[in-house]
Amino acid sequence: MTQTVKLILEDGTSIEGESFGAFTSAAGEVVFSTAMTGYPENLTDPSFAGQILVLTTPMVGNYGVPGEDLYESISKIFESDKIHIAGLVVTYYSEEHSHWNAAKSLGDWLKEYNIPGICGVDTRMLTKKLREKGAMLGKIVAEDDVPLHDPNLDNLVAQVSPAGIRHYGSGQHKIVLVDCGTKTNIIRCFLERDVELIRVPWDYDFTTLDYDGLFLSNGPGDPKMCEATIQHLQKALQQDKPIFGICLGSQLMGLAAGGDTFKLKYGHRSHNQPVKLTGTQHCYITSQNHGFAVDTATLPAEWDMLFENLNDGTCEGIKHKTKPFFSTQFHPEAAGGPQDTEFLFDDFLKSVVEYKNR
Ligand SMILES: NC(=O)CC[C@H](N)C(=O)O
Structure with a gap:
């Protein structure tokens, strides 16, 4: 069953897409990354805290998410012990993943941390907008609306x-x-x-x-x-x-x-x-x-x-x-x-x- 969600930017832009990950609302600063791989690393990088991440690479999730493995009490694979982004925006979310060390899907992993994802968004168009106007505040809205919030005002x-x-x-x-x-x-x-x-x-x-x-x-x-x-x-x-x-x-x-x-x-x-x-x-x-x-x-x-x-x-x-x-x-x-x-x-x-x- 597909559920519709919206990505809304502070300039009034509203884009409808499909939910993946947690079906919940979240606000943050909307930023884009043009990296073509590395979503397990990016999502767990604490520097992304408070940010809704837009990925320009068109297909995301196809290699799934690796299992947790520890070395000296730190993760061998992830960049911290949890997902830090506030939300994820992609063009095409690959429901079927395949990789030798995949333990779960990207959608299930986002659900574990209650982080919303929205797919079906033209992230290249969105990125052009963010490049012209600059990083903007925004929110992913599921059932309940949430206020915009600037994470750069928080410690x-x-x-x-x-x-x-x-x-x-x-x-x-x-x-x-x-x-x-x-x-x-x-x-x-x-x-x-x-x-x-x-x-x-x-x-x-x-x-x-x-x-x-x-x-x-x-x-x-x-x-x-x-x-x-x-x-x-x-x-x-x-x-x-x-x-x-x-x-x-x-x-x-x-x-x-x-x-x-x-x-x-x-x-x-x-x-x-x-x-x-x-x-x-x-x-x-x-x-x-x-x-x-x-x-x-x-x-x-x-x-x-x-x-x-x-x-x-x-x-x-x-x-x-x-x-x-x-x-x-x-x-x-x-x-x-x-x-x-x-x-x-x-x-x-x-x-x-x-x-x-x-
Ligand atoms: N990766 C980082 O350490 C980012 C530093 C700082 N938060 C910035 O966005 O510029």
Whole structure:
């Protein structure tokens, strides 16, 4: 039995489609991703909290959803332990899935977390609209209407960050991971590299801990909501211990350094974003998921842009001129997407070793 639902945008656009996943209403910020694969990773990426995700790839669900499998108490496959998106919008939902490790269908998985999906929507037309007007608030409406809601006004990081400290691995280098909504592949990338990881909540005062290097995770929403993290980070920037940040982590580093961030018109969400390493002609194809960016013009004199987005010239990472502090706005840990920049984890650990051998 098919059930009709509507996708309604703040500009009055109303699109009728068919329900899949949970038959329920939900509001959020409507954003699009042009990635062609990776919905199990995207849906569990905590950075998508509060967002209704539009996928431009026309057929979704055809490879189902893998079963849960744990490694060091974290998921081997998913990017966190639940679905974080507020809703999903696709053109064609594949009822029949087939893949060697599929354990369930995408629709059943969405139902488990009470997340609505709408299919039968021309997501390329919708994406053109979002590109012209910018990301918009919107809602998927089933039986009961819900008010529009801007998730960027909430402290989403506080909602997705863990309550306590967790330890992983027993490697030589002690890294503190400030968890603002970390993707588990960041943890996996560290555990493959001789690291003991101390994962702390977003507002934990990590400056009281003994560590060799500091890592700032990705996370949802407006970076300016993370005041506590920014304050602790300002103290860490006074020292010389290596710091590496990814995505929200990059924005927090920019803010703590004294720079500013701004909201992009519609953000970067895909697996093929070209970035250029400053001072070189090297271009890397990167996995991205962000709606905000550091305003390069506001960076203090001791900081440089490290990577630049070749589509729109925006900042894709920053670097301190003399201290071992750097960040990327893109995702070197990928999951999903290309792994071409995973070497940045090695670069970070190299600076940790150099710091320890000083
Ligand atoms: N993936 C992320 O960490 C995203 C950072 C921030 N929430 C943004 O949208 O820009």
